[in-house]
Amino acid sequence: MVSSIIQALLNGLVSGTILAVPAIGFTAIFAVLRYPNFAIGSLATIGAYAGWLANVRLGWPLEASFGLAFVGAGIATLAAEWLAVRPLEKSGALMMAICSLAVGIVLENIVRFAFGNEARGFNVPLMRDIRFGDLRMSPQQVENFAVALLLMALLWAALNLTRMGRAMRATADNPDLARLKGVQPGTVAAITVLVGGGLAGIGGMLVALDTAADPLTGFRLILSVFAAAVLGGLGSIPGAVLGAxxxxxxxxxxxxxxxxxxxxxxxxxxxxxxxxxxPSGLFGERAG
Amino acid sequence: MSGADSITQLPHNGWLARTQPNTTLQGRKFAEFCLEVSGGKRAFFMMPQTPFTQSTFNNFKIAYDKVGGATELLIYDDKKPSLRTEVDQAMRYNADCIFVGGYLTDTTVLLRDLFRAGFKGKIVGPGYSINQKLVESVGQPEATEGAYGMLPSPQEGSNGWKKVADLIKQASPDPFSCQIYDHINLAILAMAQAKDASGQAIRDTVRAVSQGGGEKVDNAVDGLKAIAAGRKVDYDGASGPCDFTELGDITDVKFRYEQVKAGKMALVRIA
Structure with a gap:
């Protein structure tokens, strides 16, 4: 039983790290735009299919496929934001959140029309697990774990060491003050949406790499992503990681x-x- | 066309008879095949949460218990993105056969993880998930190689089956088209036997034309001639022998057994 629990914790650590990637995207969008984007599940699915398209149909290596997953989901998020959610800005966060739910359903069905309902595996060899006594871990899990950690490190560096990152954090902390300091809220919002959606896309691809891509890949994540973000404190990136x-x-x-x-x-x-x-979660409401 | 046990257990007062095998029959057939192909007596049964999971497993277990075997059930959440911990549970049971009773998507995840975990025993599952689509979605032939899929099968090669093939212009008619062909023939024969074109007549006389011996017929036209001549008929249809229990379930049905061989589904047998 002890080894079963340790194995489950190990599996949970890996799946939690992968879950952290879309959870960061979700919470970052909330931090800047102040509404929960429930389309994040379908955006993760878009990322999974964009990565699959690059890897299987175009024969790209995984590194480049991650790039297309990020860009594909990021652009889809930005398009959904501009075309569907933003026009409802004056109606308040609740209407925007409801609209994002609808967007998620539309995106999921676009994926069904385009790719069908079948599960689609990536062009990566399935490798046998590495064993440590009673415990086991797959090389794919280790790779996914490493990719998720690398992404988090890059995001941390971008948020803390670049001008745009500081602008994003400033806008999340106090939008009015940030505007007074010359930060362009529209640009910050667009970049946040692009990056947040892109992270969701990579999260979707990471899940699909371990399992397979299907139209519900992201939908299965949505409750866990939301729970992780709420637990960590909506709007807090370290909170989203810990929550996940x-x-x-x-x-x-x-x-x-x-x-x-x-x-x-x-x-x-x-x-x-x-x-x-x-209600403020483990890390309150502050981003960064 | 439901196979759920609960359908015929409803108080239907004889108004219901179905050609789709129930989960009692399917659970037993699954277990018999697992016992046969594994050559062992230890099976792990993995199935998502469905209305028929428990009843299918109960009947699976009865067949294993009869030969002194051991079984364990793991009901999993098919919406969980990873099933590794579930596969760990299966591996710890040291089964010689794992029955995977899910749908295509979760079975894809399970087979990938069973391969990664190095499971060496036999894998059996329903044909609606272990099929050519699964081989393609798993993506690595070794992970599905040797897995068995089984499904209730029409009475392939029988005269009734050949008639359905001609009628719908398909070389291999699906089980459901065959069952509908049988429903219509049985209803017509029951009405002819009762000399009354009513639902009551069908309810009261369907078993008089479907079973109990007599002239074997596989279509309503031949059956009507025999009934008109005063002979007893016993309908054997396209989907199977169409003999019903008192509750309204069919007593037996053929299954189609297939195995993944070199990345393709190969027919093992229909029996």
Missing amino acids: LIIGMVEELTVLLLAPNYRTAIGFAVILIVLTVR
Whole structure:
């Protein structure tokens, strides 16, 4: 039983790290635009299919395929933002959030029309797991783990060491003050949406690499992503990372301890408890 | 066309008879095939949460218990992005056969993870998920090689089956078209037998024309002639023998067994 728990925690650590990538995208968009973009699941699916297209149809290596996953999902997010969500800005965050749900459904069905309903595997060899006694880990998991960590490091560097990153953090902290300091909110918002959506796309591709891409790849992530962001504190990037790690591990542990129909309840329970006990989450509401 | 056990267990007072095998029958057939191909007596049963998961497993278990075998059920959430921890559970059970009862997407994930985990036993699952599409979606032939898929099959090669093939102009008619052909023939024969074109007549006499011996017929035209001549008929259709229990379930059905060989689905047998 002990090794089962350690294995589940290990699996949860990896899936939590992957989950952290779209969770960062989700929380970053919230930090700057102040609404939860529930299309993030479908945008992750777009990323998974863009990566699949690059890798399988165009024969690109994985590194370049990640690039297309990022760009494809980022552009889709920006297009959805400009065409569907932004026109509702004056109606408030709730209407924008509802609109993003609708956008997610539309995007999912566009994927179904374009690619069909079948699961599609990437052109990467399936390798046997590496074993450490009773524990095992797949090389693909290790690679995905490393990619997710690298992305987080790059994002941290971009947010802390570049002018645009500082502008994004300033806008998230205090939009009016940022505007007084000469920050262009429109540009910051566009870049945040592009990067946030792109991260969701890479998250979708990371999941699809380990499993397969199908029209519901991202939909399966949405509750976990939202729970991770709420747990960490909506708008907080370190919070999203920590929240994702906790949710990833808890979800894997529930396989050992609870019937599967309660797994979904875990996400909702986390959201309910956090919003009741500590609405600002583990890391408050500050980005960066 | 539902196979859920609960359908015929409803208080239908004899108004329901179905040609789709129920999960009791399917669970037993799955177990018998797992026992046969694995040559062992230890099976791990993985299936997502569905209304028929528990009843299929219960009947699977009965067949294993009969030969002194051991089984374990793991119901998983098919919306979970990774099923590695579930596969860990399966690996720890040291099964000689794993039954994967999910749909195409989650079975794809399971087979990839079972391959990564180095599972050496037999893999069996329903033909609606273990098929050519699965081989393509898994993407690596070794991960699906040797896996078996099984599905209720029409009575391939029978006269009724050949008639359906001619009628719908398909070389290999699907089970559901065959079942509908049988429904219509049975209804016509039951009405002819009862000399009454009503639902009550079908309810009361369907078993008089579907089973119990007599002249074997595979279509309504031949059956009507036999009934008009005063002979007892026993309908054997395109989907199967069409013999019903008191509850309205069919007593037996043929299954089509296939195996992935060199990346293609190869027919093992229909029996």
